[in-house]
Amino acid sequence: MAFGAAWTIVDLFMGFVIGPILGRMSVPARIELTTKLMPKMVLIMPTVVSVTLAAGWQLGVEMGTVDSSYYHHGLLVASYVVVGVMAVIALGLLEPANIAILIELKKPAPNPAVIEKLMKRFIYTSGIIGLLQVATLLIMTRIAAG
Amino acid sequence: MTEETSLPPVTQVGMVSLALIVAGGIYLSSHIPGDVSLMPAVILLVLSALLLALNFLALARVKNFRWKRFFDVAKWSFLAYLVIAGLIEYAFVRNDVTGGTLVVLTLSLLIxxxxxxxxxxxxxxxYD
Structure with missing residues (x-):
């Protein structure tokens, strides 16, 4: 649960707080922030996502909520779809952009245009995933409310 | 940077391929613990594999692509994702997934x- 909350908070923070701030910074400042931020994100995000999904599934198996006979099975399947969309976006767009930024920053003369393009992709997709996280929160609230 | 106009839509096709195996996984997991026809999941898996093959072919035809950089990055990423896939496979086996379902999920993890x-x-x- 803690890792799940961390995943949601980090995505929303990146998309809706860091993103707009980054857009108003000077290019050298953006590069400096990106240089320090992105290596941490490569470690943090896959970890919180993997732990959330693995632990969440095991908890569901233990509690029997993943069974097709569960009362809110339809809502559970809806959450699978939302998480599936998040996974495809994260694996296809977010993580490649993250790795590409890291590699570009390690060059003796990083190309600011490439970093800017990839950071935009990173920030926008973080925001989209954050919104999808809100959708999972709504589904969980609906399930908890009975 | 490699000329943008000459690049095939590898990312987009890759995301569609991933979406297909995710859909197959959702289909199988939404029927736990009952028996379910594997045919829809198999069809999705085959389509996903076809897209993977098409992606490789399309990329192989690109002229002046930075192959050294591609393999430098992809080989380490492959190692990491092999470990991740192994952990997920372990979870399936621990949760008593067997038979055709396990085969489909294993092949999906490979893709x-x-x-x-x-x-x-x-x-x-x-972008190199």
Whole structure:
């Protein structure tokens, strides 16, 4: 649960707080922030996502909520779809952009245009995933409310 | 950077391929613990594999692509995703998934472990 909350908070923070701030910074400042931020994100995000999904599934198996006979099975399947969309976006767009930024920053003369393009992709997709996280929160609230 | 106009839509095709195996996984997991026809999941898996093959072919035809950079990045990503796929496979086995369902999920994980490193390697190489 803690890792799940961390995943949601980090995505929303990146998309809706860091993103707009980054857009108003000077290019050298953006590069400096990106240089320090992105290596941490490569470690943090896959970890919180993997732990959330693995632990969440095991908890569901233990509690029997993943069974097709569960009362809110339809809502559970809806959450699978939302998480599936998040996974495809994260694996296809977010993580490649993250790795590409890291590699570009390690060059003796990083190309600011490439970093800017990839950071935009990173920030926008973080925001989209954050919104999808809100959708999972709504589904969980609906399930908890009975 | 490799000329943008000459690049095939590797990322987009890769995401569609991933979406297909995710859909197959959702279909199978939404029927736990009952028996379910594997045919829809198999069809999705085959389509996903076809897209993977098409992606490789399309990328292989690109002239002047940064292959060294691509493989430098993709091989390490593949190692990481092989470990991740192994952990997920372990979870399936621990949860008593057997038979045809396990075969379909295992092959889906294989496509996942190949396609994601391919997309990472492609993204890095195209902007190199």
């Amino acid at each position: 996942f472990a190949i396609h994601v490193p391919m997309m990472i390697g492609f993204t890095v190489a195209r």
